[in-house]
Amino acid sequence: MKKTHIVLIPVAFENARLVCNHIQETVYVDMARARVDIKNRLCETDEPDAFVQIYSMDEFMEEVNEDLLNFEGCFISYFKIEKL
Numbered sequence: 001m002k003k004t005h006i007v008l009i010p011v012a013f014e015n016a017r018l019v020c021n022h023i024q025e026t027v028y029v030d031m032a033r034a035r036v037d038i039k040n041r042l043c044e045t046d047e048p049d050a051f052v053q054i055y056s057m058d059e060f061m062e063e064v065n066e067d068l069l070n071f072e073g074c075f076i077s078y079f080k081i082e083k084l
Contacts, residue, residue, distance in 0.1 A: 002027060002080040006060040007038065009075050012050035014043040020077035027080045034079055 007023065009016040019041045028034040031054075038052060053074075055063065063069040 002082055004057050004078055004080050005031075005034070006055045006057065007077050007079065008053040008055075008069075008071065009038075009042070009077070010045075010047070010050040010052075011073050011075065012045045012047035014045070016042070016075045020075040023079045024077045025079070027082055029082050031081055034081065 007020070009020055011017075013019070019038065022041065023034075023038060026034075026037075028037065035054070042052070060069070
C-alpha cells in the first residue's frame, strides 16, 4: 500500500516550486530515496535556517489541526512511498 507524505520546501531554495512540482505524485521505494532525490534536486541556499520538512499524512493533519505548523515562506507538495 502506498502512503502519502507532505513536504514543505522553503522559498529560500531558489528552485523550491520547481522541485515541488516535480515530486508531486512521485512514488518512491522508501523514505531514504525520497529524501536523497529531493536533496539532490534543490539548489543551494545561504539561509542557515532553511530546511525541508516531511510529514506523514497523519502527522501533517495533527500539526495543522493543532496550529503548530507554519506554512509561511514554503511551497507544499506531496509524494508517495511504496513501502515503509
